[in-house]
Amino acid sequence: MLFNESVIIALKALYSNKLRSILTMLGIIIGVGAVIAMVSIGMGVRKKVQDSISSLGSNMLIVQAGAPRVNGVRQAAGSGENLKLDDSDAIKKKIKNIDYVAPSVQKAYQVVNGNQNWNTTVYGITYEYMSIRSLTVNSGSFISDNDINTRTRVAVIGATVASNLFGSTNPVGKNIRINNDPYKIIGVLDNKGQSAMGQDQDDCVLIPITTAMERLMALTSIRTINVQVSSADKIDQVQAEIETLLRQRHRIKNPADDDFQVNNLTSIMETMTSTTTMITLLLGSIAAISLVVGGIGIMNIMMVSVTERTREIGIRKALGATFNNIMMQFLIESIVVSVLGGLVGIIIGCASAMAIAQFGGFNTVITLEPILLSFFFSVGIGLFFGIYPARKAAKLDPIEALRYE
Amino acid sequence: MTIRLEGIKKIYQIGTQEVAALNGINLNIKKGEFAALMGPSGSGKSTLMNILGCLDRPTVGSYKLDGKEVAHLSDDDLAKTRNKKIGFVFQNFNLLSRISALDNVALPLVYAGIGRKERMERAYHYLKAVGLDTRADHQPNELSGGQRQRVAIARALVNDPSIIMADEPTGNLDTKSTKEIMNIFIDLHEQGKTIILVTHEPEIATCASRQLLVRDGVITRDAGKGEKMDVV
Known part of the structure; x- marks a missing residue:
């Protein structure tokens, strides 16, 4: 079966269950958006700290x-x-x-x-x-x-x-x-x-x-x-x-x-380095947590979706779908959710970073790295948390699946 | 010979006990035959149907489909065999509810790796053959039971399979629809299709050219058309 057939099947399945798809995406949207907003605030703080330290004469x-x-x-x-x-x-x-x-x-x-x-x-x-x-x-x-x-x-x-x-x-x-x-x-x-x-x-x-x-x-x-x-x-x-x-x-x-x-002034330099490293670490852990939570959301919904669609899987298998066909279908579904969620998250993250800069009186610095990082991380999460449900679907016995009510 | 079963046994392990659902089935079905498979529940009829439909593997025995041994293939090879050689018609239709009748008919062709354009043409052709070309864009829940079963028959035919497995195809239908559907099967038989029909209704079975009775995991009777069999 062609790859783009799988994508079409996945998109149709997501479209036919719009509300659930959006709610699932929300986890990733919030995750990615929060990471971008947080990192941009962190970068703003970091820049401010750097500036004020260098005014002390760190350089x-x-x-x-x-x-x-x-x-x-x-x-x-x-x-x-x-x-x-x-x-x-x-x-x-x-x-x-x-x-x-x-x-x-x-x-x-x-x-x-x-x-x-x-x-x-x-x-x-x-x-x-x-x-x-x-x-x-x-x-x-x-x-x-x-x-x-x-x-x-x-x-x-x-x-x-x-x-x-x-x-x-x-x-x-x-x-x-x-x-x-x-x-x-x-x-x-x-x-x-x-x-x-x-x-x-x-x-x-x-x-x-x-x-x-x-x-x-x-x-x-x-x-x-x-x-x-x-x-x-x-x-x-x-x-x-x-x-x-x-x-x-x-x-x-x-x-x-x-x-x-x-x-x-090495001592001041060292303080600055450790401070900025701490900020980066803090933001990194926030990034990991929120995205992992979003990913678990995807996994949860995919598990429900697999159970709910047991019969569909049975029909597809009876008609000749192989392990890989079914695996691909569900994996692409979860990746599509995370990619779309990631893209919307990037937009929302950038927008809120700008809004914070505008109204919050905070300096925010939007850089490309957290955007790319959180995007690819969310795709990776879709892949990782999609594998288990997809495998579960692909391994279903067609006879059992067809009998499922 | 389309189907040749030799010494098929299916043994289930229930706890420490072994239960033989099929206990040595020998069966030949020729190309173009219309066979009705009958038997009370628990007779092994469904197990035999699953094995014939390549959904399941026998514990021992040989199953040659179109001369090729398929009894002990891997899951994926069984899936490919089902895709190419077997068309299924189920009691409860088993159509995908969220896609159109045309897409449902085209589904086996997706897994056969056939391009979209050809898929749609072929699906439309078979949908027309069962008289539902005007309903191609309808979703299954917008169709009556008889219409749904006709969509399912079109789907079973679309990849030009060697055999059509129909599992109680009229079980959920009213008398009128039942008649329609059985007429389609009779037409298909006349066109030379090989059909295996699983049913517990003797009147339905009389449409077939050959009637097989399964009981306690063995075929107890094998009769020609017209002879009425006592199922119980």
Whole structure:
């Protein structure tokens, strides 16, 4: 018997029992639809988590000047003088998969406004520092490339510094004195609060790195280069490239002699990886459960259908249907149910994911993988749960089946 | 010789006891014969009919259908034999209720692997032969008992089988329909078809050219047309 004959017989049988067929399909529709909707919500959550973790700096590499050895005594990390601004430029130019490179120097100073004074850390930075630390300016503007080129004495101050030196008045346009030199305040940062380590992130003064190195701190070297890598999976590669590049530039042959160190935020990365894996696992199990329940629904109905149609099976067998003919007929029936259910489920799943995004205020991300996966899974379920009832039908004895009332 | 049975026995195991439903049947049926198979219930008549119809296998013995041994074929080979060589007419019609009369007639051809177009042509031809071409699109439940049985006869004929097995074909019919159906069988016999008719009604059996009486698993009488047999 031809394959498409079996399909026609199956479709006719399903059509002649419309309500039952639809109810059976409903199990698969809900299963597939739920999987797609859930996974799209999960993907949305995952993306949101990823975004917020990467705003903490998960994709960040920190290049620090090394700790030199002076008469056998190791100095503090970052106190080496071999890391130059040129190194930062070289990293920016030569290494791919990098979003931002932000060199910086820092030192503690007493900052003075009139009769008010405050001890804080002064950072010499470039424009990229704002992006890399996710800083936003509350009022005024941020340090521009022009400020860096012309080594102007301008400063952007954190909220803590502003309130301690200026109280409630707006400090933008006013001057502060650092190391007795006047600096014009061009902007105040938004409140960022405490860092995870308990450090007040608003207690800072930012000035152009060139101004800091040449006019304030009298440095020829920089202390830190923050590098933001474009994606988390490129971190190791970029780290290796930076190390090779800096060794080349500093003429270092043996990695043990490095006069710099490159650190990454592995612990945050690991947290992120395990979090997203957990989300995926959770969704995977929901997918499995709901689809298996749908599949059992198919099996249940197919069992009933086989019993109910015992006589039909007997007639078909008497007229010459073989084991395979009957097997095929019932198997195709259950596959058709699951395929149709799967297709409708995909439509409903995508629609509800969009509706959730629209009205639920949730980010949803619809991807192809869960759609294909749940579809083929539902077809597989139709096949798997169809086999037992179909075998049962195909094995019926025609004499018994014909006698069945 | 269309049918040749030799030493057919069918033994059922009931608990520890063996019960012989058929106890050594020897029977030859020639091509074109119209044989009525009679016997009281429990005589083994149905078992013999099942074996003749290739629905069942004998425990021992030989069954040659058109010269080919079919007594111990596999299930699938039996199914194929039924499809090609045997046309069934049942007491309760056994039509599929959800498909049209035409599709019912064409059903054996589906399993014979014949294309849709030819199926429909052949089915229509046989439906016309039993006078139901105007009812081709009707479902069985829209037809009378006599009409249903005629659809079933068309279905039995559609694959041009070697024998037609009719199991109490008039058992569920009124007198008028019974007459119609029996006339069709008589016509078929005149056309040279081999027919085996199972019945317990002596009047029906008289239509046949040969009457066989089964009792206690053996054929006790084998008579020609016209002789009335006492079933009980």
